[in-house]
Structures are given as structure tokens and as C-alpha cells.
Amino acid sequence: MINLTIDGRAIQAEPGKTILEVARENGIFIPYLCYHPALKPIGSCRICVVEVKPGPPRPLPACATYVAEGQEVVTASPRLTAIRQELMKLVLINHALECPICDKGGECELQELTHALGVPEVDLTAIPATSPPDYESLLVERHTDRCVTCGRCVRLCRDHVGAMAINFMQRGYFTELGSGLLPLDCEFCGSCIDICPVGALINKQFKYRARAWEVTKTEMVCPFCGGGCTYELHLKDGEIMRVYNGETALLCGRGRFGWPVLSSPERLRTPLVRVNGELKEATWEEALTAAAGGLKAVLEEAGPGALYGVGSPRATNEANYLFQKFFRAGLGTNNLDNPARLHYVKALSALGQVFGWPEVKEADGPHPKPPAYTSPFTVKEDTKGSGFTFVLGFLEELPRADAALILGADLTPELPPLGWGVNAARQKDDFKLVVANPRGTKFDRWATVSLRYKPGAERLVVAGLMKALLTAKPDLAPAVPAQGFEEFKESLKKFSLKEYASRAGVEVADLEAAAAILAQAQAPAILFGTELLSQDKGDMNALALADLFLLVGKPGTPGSALYPVADKANTRGVCELGVLPDRLPGLLPLDSPAAPAFWGDKKVAQQPGPTLLEVLDLLEQDAPEAPRALWALGGDLLRWLPNRSRTEKLLGKVKFMVVQDAFRTDTAKLADVVLPVAIHAEQEGSFISSTGRLGVLKAALTADGVLPDWQIICRLASALGVPMSYRNPAQIFAEFARQIPLYAGLAPKKAVGKTGIPAELKGTFVPFDLDISLPGRRPFTLIIGKVLQHSGSYTTHEPCGTLVVTPEGAVSLNPEDAAQLELKAGDKARVISSHGEVEAKVALDPLLPAGVAFLPEHFAQPAAQMLTLNSNLVRVSIQKA
Secondary structure, three states, X not given: OEEEEEOOEEEEEOOOOEHHHHHHHOOOOOXXXXXXXXOOOOOOOOOOEEEEEOOOOOOEEHHHOEOOOOOEEEOOOHHHHHHHHHHHHHHHOOOOOOOOOOOOOOOOHHHHHHHHOOOOOOOOOOOOOOOOOEOOOOOEEEOXXXXXXXXXXXXXXXXXXXXXXXXXXXXXXXXXXXXXXXOOOOOOOOHHHHHOOOOOEEEOOOOOOOOHHHOEEEEEEOOOEOOOOEEEEXXXXXXXXXXXXXXXXXXXXXXXXXXXXXXXXXXXXOOEEEEOOEEEEXXXXXXXXXXXXXXXXXXXXXXXXXXXXXXXXXXXXXXXXXXXXXXXXXXXXXOEEOHHHHOHHHHHHHHHHHXXXXXXXXXXXXXXXXXXXXXXXXXXXXXXXXXXXHHXXXXXHHHHOOEEEEEOOOXXXXXXXXXXXXXXXXXXXXXXXXXXXXXXXXXXXXXXXXXXXXXXXXXXXHXXXXXXXXXXXXXXXXXXXXXXHHHHHHHHHHOOHHHHHHHHOOOHHHHHHHHHHHHHOOOEEEEEOHHHHOOOOHHHHHHHHHHHHHHHOOOOOOOOOEEEOOOEOOHHHHHHOOOEOOEEHHHEEOOOOOOHHHHOOOOOOOOOOOOHHHHHHHHHOOXXXXXXXXXXXXXXXXXXXXXXXXXXXXXXXXXXXEEEEOEOOOOHHHOOEEEEEOOHHHOOEEEEOOOOEEEEEOOOOOOOOOEOHHHHHHHHHHHOOOOOOOOOHHHHHHHHHOOOHHHOOOOOOOEOOOOOOOEOOOEEOOOOOOOOOOOOOOOEEEEEEOOOOOOOOHHHOOOOHHHHOOOOOEEEEOHHHHHHOOOOOOOEEEEEOOOOEEEEEEEEOOOOOOOEEEEEOOOOOOOHHHOOOOOOEEEEEEEEO
């Protein structure tokens, strides 16, 4: 520790901290304007100047001066006051006097500093600024005459978001904030709004709706993607005014602007019951009676195995836990699964093969009455963990990686916080980045090595990397004990390095350069997403990356980890809470000795149930074991399952269907009973983010005619003879947390596997399939994936704010391909596969290679899954509509 004095007060501080940071930690006021805790200090405003001894005679900026042994710091003196007041006058000299109508009024840092520093008047004059406000940009309104040129927005947009959409124009006195004299054309995350200390950047959704002092604030986890961001919800008179993140300012557009989906006119507010072939509005009592009656009839006729359950990555941990409890403890079956089967579960399966399934031994507890949403287990000296959970990455540690491989993922659309983590890591001079993707992404501009491979060739790229690693260093050994290494090396001899490169469509030199980066890294991170996992051999892709990490990873080193994308708010949670046909809560096996603790004297079935995709096969075969009833916790199966025409036909064979959803989706239209659910800030509960962070939802709004999933499950289960009675979600969390030692030490904002549990890791190299053939002979390879402004179909309902930016889906083409097809941007095109066809507007994307097209998965039209068979990659023809 470093010893210094600030204003005569003796203080101990950690090395590497600035005077301003230490002063803030100790409650000592130093004024500042350009500084923000989330940004690197630049010392441009100089308002934070302090007197330092020993040091130069001139005052130094506290934000950019590091503490040193024996320093004597003075933060307030007549000299400093005079300097700060003069600096403030220079800031105010041309500042628009619009406080009564400026949305920043009441939370404006310039207002607060003017009062705190006692600036009586501005006795200086200058040439007036003439830049007009920008009212044209979407979602963000800019007032350059209010800008204080602190540079916060520029640094955040450049260094953390990575969009580089705004910058300073001109220089000196005439410096102004700009985007090339054009309206903003950016990611529209709105992070610049929250980082701005004044009203130069304002939120159009919030404009003129409320003052800062009028709102009530509720902290909660974002319910959109799996990033696990927390923010403040600002409400007035029971309505949401805005979403705000003052801590880091970072949120994506769907998190910041997506909340109006709550008030969508497309929301279901009343239960629906099918009567004479049509869905009719009903009371809750009528709907629950109809649902219970229909399910009970099937159960009595065909037994418990006739009902199949589909959990939801949008539902809370508490709802998903009760859902699987009904099936296992109530019906004695494992007939349930969740939509993550199409992607994230493939990663879990592969990681389980290489690193083993997670297990924690000797956790202390369970202790009675822990705080709400806190594990009753604590970590003690002899607690040990094993399995793949302990090689999964923690978002807060990603910036500490010194190298990263991003494979088959466009990080910003798939999981923006992972992109921010990589951006934070690249601020280090020694950071190296390898980007491998069939199409160009934002991160290619910072890549040390870019690998543009053929669509679907991920496994050949990974095999080529390992071949290059072992060629350069034949004695390379894994960092953890591993079996099967020699046999695995033999499997790589199927092709030479040149053949791997040629088959993947990359250069040998690029593979060698990327391999050298991974070999030299002390904390390598590997990131991969749903575009890679959603392929028909997505499990093989994940297996290849698990093998690669076993070879080059440094488990236990902060930042060095595997980062698979769990795309929705609770994709990881729905899996960890046991909504799988072969895993109990905590990802325990069905025959786990701990299983009876979940259900008392109820014996858990040892036979795994069919997966969601296997259920479709059973229905197609008219198999005796095919389900006759389906209970789905939301999720539009027709929109997400591949081969939509087949799925719709097969769901038509189900005798009775109950759907819980917030919207009348295409799947809900097939149901016999539709039960409207609370979403977002209408409910309480918890989520597990993609990187394991526990987030808590708070019920800040009054639910209008809808019920939380967990209450519906309790009422319907009780009506079916499986009594369930809980006071609130916290009680449900307490129940399942008592049975999951893996969650030892877990609490809100902490992450699974990152609570101080020592890990004993070992692995097994597992060879993977190298066949990358894609069926069909059509000229284009279509990739179906995600776009930045949308999270599933959740954000495609009016009046969601992000629809302003991306109102519809379009098929993206390389400009040269489009020219050959005589298509221009905005034209309608027919996209045809062997399984169906859709019409979509054309967008031109020079980052797409020739012969590759892209279509977003989110929209009802064009319905991307009309084209697919069993993968998000499909051969298509494209022609003018």
C-alpha cells in the first residue's frame, strides 16, 4: 500500500490508482468534468487540478496523476478555486442557456459544478457557435451548442462500443461534436447519452416526459439478451420513462430502447381458449379449467409420457425450475426440453465430453435463511470444483485476456457485452486478436489476423490451427492433465496443414500466424456464438473448440476461458435449472445420489426423455411414444425450429396444446389454450447470464391482466393434482439453491463458478468430424443469424424502439452478386431452398464474400426457417421477385 496525505488526512492507497480515484474512495470532493470511472482519464478539462508535493509548481490533474509514496495533496485552496472558476467560465462562455427546456436539467454535471465552484457570472465574450441541433438522427438527439467537448462520448464510442460513429470536428475554440455533418449512422446503443455530462446528447424516448427528480428508480437485470447487464428503470406515474445506466453507460440498443414492447398493442392481456375451432377470450378461471381438463384427459388416456414440456429462455429460473419439477416430481417423466437444444445445449454437450460435467464437493451448507437470491452454500477451505463450468469465462475478466480468438460469431449482434469486453482488452498494447468468420465483422478492423473461411468450415479451421501449433512445437502439452492426446494427434494427420487451409478457404500463413498468437498467449480467450452452434454439426464445432482450449488454454488465469454465447436472458439458466431431458437442476445426471433431495420420496425417472428435435421425429413416425399433448412456456416454435413447414404439420398432430406467452405468436395460434404472461418489469425473478452472472428482475410495474409464469405453473399443476404453493420467487430460489452446491457463494451480480471455488480440472481430447459438406447444389450459401437491434422475436413487436432502426428483415448480398442478379438495395427478391421459399427486401453488404447471403432470424416475415432443414446454413437460389 502507498501512504499519502490528502488535505492533511493520512490515507493508504493501492498502487496504480490516481489521486482522483483515491479521493473518491475516501469521500473527498474533487470537481471534474471530462473524467468518468468507466473511461481512461485524459485530463483535458483540468477542472480536477490539485496541488501536489513533491511535484512541479503548477497544479496537476488529479484524474491523470498517480498516487506515490509520501505525496502531499491539496484539493482546495484559493489558488485552485480561482483556476477552476476561470476554467468553468471558458466552458460556459458559449454554452446554450436552455436549462428550463433541457432534458438534462436536474442531473446536469455542468449545473452542479457551476454551483459547487461558485461561478457568479461569465465575464468573457467570444464568437457565437452556429451549429444547428441534429433532430434527424434516430433515437438520439444532438445539441452541439450544449457540448463541453469533454470527449466522454467520443472515447466511449471508440474504445468501448467500437462504433467510432462520433468524433470531434474542427479544432481549438471551434471544436464541435459531429458525425461528418450527417445524421448518426451507428449502432444506436445510446451509450453516449448516459455518458454525456450535459444535454448535448439526449434520449428521444425521454424527451420532455419527465424531470430527473420526478422519477422513481428500480435497478434490475436486462431481460433481452444473455449479457446480464443491469440498469436503472426510471418510472413516473407507473409508466417507464427511460432505461439508464450511469455506472458504465454501456447498454445495447435493445436494452436501452426496447422497453416500449411492454405496452405493445400486440400483447396478450386476456387468456384465450379454443371454442369451435377458434380462439376466444376467456377468464383466468375458465382458461385454467380448460387447460387442466385438456391435459388431464390426455394423461388419463395415455399416461404421463403423453405430455411433453418446452421450457423457455425468457422465463425466470424460478418458473423453469417449477416447470421441470412438475414433470419430474409430479408426473415422474423427463419429457421436457428447451429451445437452447438448437445451439447452446450443443456447447454444453461438447464441453461435458472434454472437461466433464460440473460438480462441487464439500461446499459448506446449506445454511438457514440466506438473503434473498443468495445461495445457502458457502465456499470453505476444502471445497473443490470440477467440470466445464470452471473453464467458462466471466465477463468482468475478459478484458484481462492477452489474446482472443473469435470464431464463427458476430459478437456485437449476438452478445454485445462480449464485444465490449474484447474492446476493453484491446486497449492493452500487447493484446492480439484473431477473427475467424465467413463474413466480415466489426472486429476485423482490429484483428491481428483475419481468417475468412468457407461457411461451415469452422472445424477445419480449428484443426488447421492445432496442426500448425503442433508442427511449430511438437512437444506442446496441455496446461491441465488430459487423456487421449496421442490418439487425438493421430486424428489430425488425416490432412496436411496445406490441405486444411485449402479445404477451409484460408491461407496457410494466416493459420500459422493465428496459431503462433495462441501459442504465445498467457491468457488466451476463445469466443464463439450461435451462428456456429446452430449448424447441424454445431456440437462438433463446439467439440473442436473445447479440444483447442484444452491444448492452449490457461485455466485459472483471469481472462483465459471459453465464452460460448447463450443468446437470450436466461438461456444458460433454463439449462442449469434442469429443463433438459437428461439433466437435473445443477446439471446433475438423472442417477445422481443428490436427486432425492429435490423431490423427497418421489423417485426420479432414470430414463432420459426425448429431445425437442426427437419429439418431431416421433410425431412424424406416428410412434406410440410420441406426445399427445404439449405445454410450452413461450417461445414461438414455428419461428425457431428448422424446417417450418414440417414443424407446423407435426405440431398439428398434437391432440392438445397449452402455450404461455406474452404475444399471439404463430405457435400460440395453434394452441388450445393460451395463457398471457408477465414480462420485463412486470415480474420478479432471476436470470443466469451467458457468463454465469446472477441477475434479478424486480416487479416495478403493475401487471395488467397477466400473471407471472411461476404463478400459472403453480395453479395449473395444482389443478392437475400436483400441489404447488409458493409465496414469491425468492422462496422458489431458496428451494432449488439448497440442492445445487455448484451455486455455492452465488448472489446477485456474482457469477456461477467465479465465487472462489478452487477447481481441479482435467480433460479428454475427443476427435471431431471433419466433414463439412453442405447438401444441395444451389449457387448461394445462406447464413441465418442475428442482427444488432433485435433479441429473438421479442423486439419485433410495435412500438419497440429498435424497430425504428431495423423495422424488417432483409436478405443481404455482396454488391457484385446483387449486380449479377440485377438487384438493387430495396428490391424484392425470392430466396428459394429445397424446403421452401421467402420474399425479402435486398440489402447490400460489401463484408459478405461472393456466393454468401445473410438473412436475420427474428421476423415473422420473411420467415427464415421456411428455408432450413436442420441447420442455419442452407443452399439457396436468389432471384428478383
